[in-house]
Amino acid sequence: DGGITQSPKYLFRKEGQNVTLSCEQNLNHDAMYWYRQDPGQGLRLIYYSQIVNDFQKGDIAEGYSVSREKKESFPLTVTSAQKNPTAFYLCASSPISDTQYFGPGTRLTVL
Amino acid sequence: AQKVTQAQTEISVVEKEDVTLDCVYETRDTTYYLFWYKQPPSGELVFLIRRNSFDEQNEISGRYSWNFQKSTSSFNFTITASQVVDSAVYFCALSEGLGDMRFGAGTRLTVKP
Numbered sequence: 513d514g515g516i517t518q519s520p521k522y523l524f525r526k527e528g529q530n531v532t533l534s535c536e537q538n539l540n541h542d543a544m545y546w547y548r549q550d551p552g553q554g555l556r557l558i559y560y561s562q563i564v565n566d567f568q569k570g571d572i573a574e575g576y577s578v579s580r581e582k583k584e585s586f587p588l589t590v591t592s593a594q595k596n597p598t599a600f601y602l603c604a605s606s607p608i609s610d611t612q613y614f615g616p617g618t619r620l621t622v623l
Numbered sequence: 624a625q626k627v628t629q630a631q632t633e634i635s636v637v638e639k640e641d642v643t644l645d646c647v648y649e650t651r652d653t654t655y656y657l658f659w660y661k662q663p664p665s666g667e668l669v670f671l672i673r674r675n676s677f678d679e680q681n682e683i684s685g686r687y688s689w690n691f692q693k694s695t696s697s698f699n700f701t702i703t704a705s706q707v708v709d710s711a712v713y714f715c716a717l718s719e720g721l722g723d724m725r726f727g728a729g730t731r732l733t734v735k736p
Binding site: 545552553554555556557600602604609611612613614615616617619 | 714
């Protein structure tokens with residue numbers, strides 16, 4: 513089946529640890545995105561990538577890092593520099609300048 | 624700067640009622656795209672519709688309809704004869720180009736049986 517997968521679904525992190533969230537797509541989309549959603553709020557853009565080996569910061573990139581070594585994959589690392597990382601993280605992909613389609617999300621909780 | 628406002632935080636209706644979700648946007652561009660997404664309790668955003676700024680025709684898809692009015696910068700979403708399965712958070716979003724989609728805060732719709 514074509515689609516976007518995110519893993520894990522739930523993730524727990526101790527303070528001071530880095531964690532990496534996985535996002536894979538087999539839709540042959542050029543662009544990929546990471547968003548953060550906090551309770552009762554809309555989505556905020558963390559990073560996006562329009563092509564392999566290139567990515568741009570979104571509105572809230574501080575404390576996060578990404579890589580785009582393959583077209584299909586866009587992992588997000590939440591570093592210890594992110595002061596309030598507990599949130600729901602959504603990955604999306606799209607053809608360039610077209611509709612974004614979302615994965616099922618990863619819920620990160622800092623213990 | 625682009626901005627999307629969904630003034631209705633929560634709406635509760637009884638099954639079979641019609642309900643309209645409001646969306647007002649701000650942009651300086653003449654070319655832009657408007658979207659609606661549905662977020663059920665599972666969390667995944669489900670794409671509903673995309674409209675470009677040059678197409679003001681209203682659209683109907685089953686029980687769903689959308690009213691795009693550039694004069695009032697609004698892109699409202701109506702569900703006719705609502706059902707319990709329509710209960711979700713609905714997001715309106717605006718894009719002016721690459722990677723710059725802006726979401727509203729969302730409207731939580733509860734449809735009671």
